[in-house]
Amino acid sequence: MLKRQHMALLLAASLGTITACSSSGTDSSGDTAKKDSGTEKKKLEVSVSILDRGQVASDEGTYENNRTTKYINEKSGINVKWVPILRTESTKKLNTLIAAGEAPDLMWEFNRDYMSTLKEQGAIQPIDDYIEKYSTSYKNYLKAHPELKPYTQFDGKTYIATSARGIDSIANHAIWIRQDWLDKLGLKTPQTMDELVNVMRAFKDKDPDGNGKNDTLGAAFNFNYTGIIQAMYAAHGGLWYLENDKLVKGNFTDRYTDVLAQLKLFFDEGLIDKEYITDKNYQKERSLLVTGKAGVYFSSWNIAPEYRELKQNVPDSKLVPLEPVATKYGKFGLYQEPPANRLIVFNKNMKNPEAAVKLLDWWIDKNWFDVRFGQEGVHYKLVNGVPQAIDAEKNKKETLYAPEYAVLDQWSPKPEDFPVMAAQDPISQEYAKVQGESLKVAMKNKFRRDIPYNPTFPELAETSTSFGPVAEDIETKVITGGSQYTAQWGMEQLRKEWKRLGGDNVDKLAQQWYEKNLKGK
Incomplete structure (x- = not known):
């Protein structure tokens, strides 16, 4: 959990502030051409998926272009192209983009099972060599958080970048x-x-x-x-x-x-x-x-x-x-979520892995704080190292969507921090106590999670993909179809369809996976 004092030091180290317009010497995207021995050095570029939750107000821009995206481009030194993915159809949309060869360089979701499917399909690539070659801050962060390792690897190779969840993100x-x-x-x-x-x-x-x-x-x-x-x-x-x-x-x-x-x-x-x-x-x-x-x-x-x-x-x-x-x-x-936060994978067709790793370093180092909370003195003030909102209505429009862009972060508030962080108007203060x-x-109450993560193997991914729409249709009939479609009928149909699609073999392989990877450990 992030210490208040440490938070203050991190924030003090980030002297830049978020602005909705470009600084002197940059174009509208914040791109600055750097000169190297008399020649212009092209800015690193990378594309990243972003979950569209419908929270960007029209006068703030779009999920592709808003005050937060401009800040990241300006301060990171990297041109980031954001690819919005509707939250309620995220994996479906990513699958479509991958199939069309139009998926972003960095893709992320919260589901390790889905990332395993992408790995089995050959859509993503291992990143160990990239981290070793290009990273400093993120590489050090991983050494300090060994508990994340099981969530990042398949077959002994690292395919996923992630950061630890704060308690507010585990809930x-x-x-x-x-x-x-x-x-x-x-x-x-x-x-x-x-x-x-x-x-x-x-x-x-x-x-x-x-x-x-x-x-x-x-x-x-x-x-x-x-x-x-x-x-x-x-x-x-x-x-x-x-x-x-x-x-x-x-x-x-x-x-x-x-x-x-x-x-x-x-x-x-x-x-x-x-x-x-x-x-x-x-x-x-x-x-x-x-x-x-x-x-x-x-x-x-x-x-x-x-x-x-x-x-x-x-x-x-x-x-x-x-x-x-x-x-x-x-x-x-x-x-309740497992300890690994957003799971970030590298598109197999990525052209510039250096840019991707440098962006990971930039986020995890200290800059996630400014991305997440906005501009000090405009959106918040620090109170004992905790960011306190200045104007709740202003933040609702200008920073509500911002945390999504801190794809790696180290934020972990305590319940007693919420009244400090909240704006001072009556509703904000009332909610802060309720929020805590x-x-x-x-x-x-402990969420029942019998194994830390689900089994992963090609047959499971294939069968689950085929079973998903079938199961949805069956369950919709049970829920909305009247008395003829009982819950017992639904269970019979679910089990029948799973078996038809090869589920018996999947169940057998899942048991073997458990005994090999988790039993007794």
């Missing part, structure tokens, strides 16, 4: 609930899934907002919705579990039947908006929360923009973090 999924609605309806905080369902029914049927209309819902959500339900049943579809020392894919455990049944119940009873299937970017779901029409929010532990909008629209609302509820299988934490509590709640 991920969360549930929020309208405490004021609980109080008004005389309801207790739900502790079990049955209690949560009854609370959601009350939120839907008993007019908790008091407007005399039947216009409220039990819950709204973002893209973490199904993962949250899966985690509470310890049946995460993207993970493998150990059942009597045998590896079983999450969506083939018996517990997954209950996941499907739960999602179906929420839909059938209208406890959620039934049109969510077509709400690809979850903007309608978000609107239900911020306009005060949803009592539970299945989402992320940090929802600062949504919280602010809800308070502006419904000043008397009281949104608080809710611990995961127990099921008949016990109580499990919601999804939300981080504690998110980390309070």
Whole structure:
């Protein structure tokens, strides 16, 4: 965890500030031609993927070109071309770009399984030699963080660059609930899934907002919705579990039947908006929360923009973090990330690996701080080494999207830092206290992760790729298709299709992989 004093030293070392316009002697992209013995030395160039979460305001520019991208180009000495990838379709888009030969030099995601697939497809390359030849800061960082090594290698070679997650980045999924609605309806905080369902029914049927209309819902959500339900049943579809020392894919455990049944119940009873299937970017779901029409929010532990909008629209609302509820299988934490943060890979067709490694060095050395937080005196001031926001509304527009561009960083705040970091307006200070509590709640219950990372081998990658769309169709039928498509039917179909696609052999190879790589270690 980054020490406050060290943070201050890092920031003091970064004398440059973020500006939306170019400095003297640069063109509009911040490119400065350097002269070497009377000749001009061309600036290093590299292209990098960036997750498009729809957070760049129109007057800030685009994900390709904004104040943060200009700052990176100007201060790093490298021309970086950003390639936006829609967050909800990230791997699909990357696959399309790779197939077309148009993928960026540096690609990143959070899923090691996906990177393994790219490795098996020959789309990426080992980077050991590049790090040894071109790196200083990142090479030293890796030596100081040996715990990251298992997440970066395949077959004994390094394919992935990464940095360690801070606690705020290990925490991920969360549930929020309208405490004021609980109080008004005389309801207790739900502790079990049955209690949560009854609370959601009350939120839907008993007019908790008091407007005399039947216009409220039990819950709204973002893209973490199904993962949250899966985690509470310890049946995460993207993970493998150990059942009597045998590896079983999450969506083939018996517990997954209950996941499907739960999602179906929420839909059938209208406890959620039934049109969510077509709400690809979850903007309608978000609107239900911020306009005060949803009592539970299945989402992320940090929802600062949504919280602010809800308070502006419904000043008397009281949104608080809710611990995961127990099921008949016990109580499990919601999804928490492994220690490795963004997983960065090098395109096999990369033309300039030196530029890529120099950019990694620039990020990890000290510059991630300025990328992440903006300009001192404009976006924040330092208080005991902690960046304190000056104007929340200004930052919402100008720096909300910026942390995504700090592809490597060393940020790890503590819950007590949030009130210091927040702007001093009442809503910001109110949320800062709630945010600290939300981080504690998110980390309070251990997320069930039986093995540190999933098995990786070609047959698994191939079968999973074919199985994914089939499974999605089956599960959509179960959830939305009425009584004829039961959860039990869905499980039978999932297992049948997995077997048809070669799943029995994959399960056998997965067990062999576990016994070779992880068992007894």
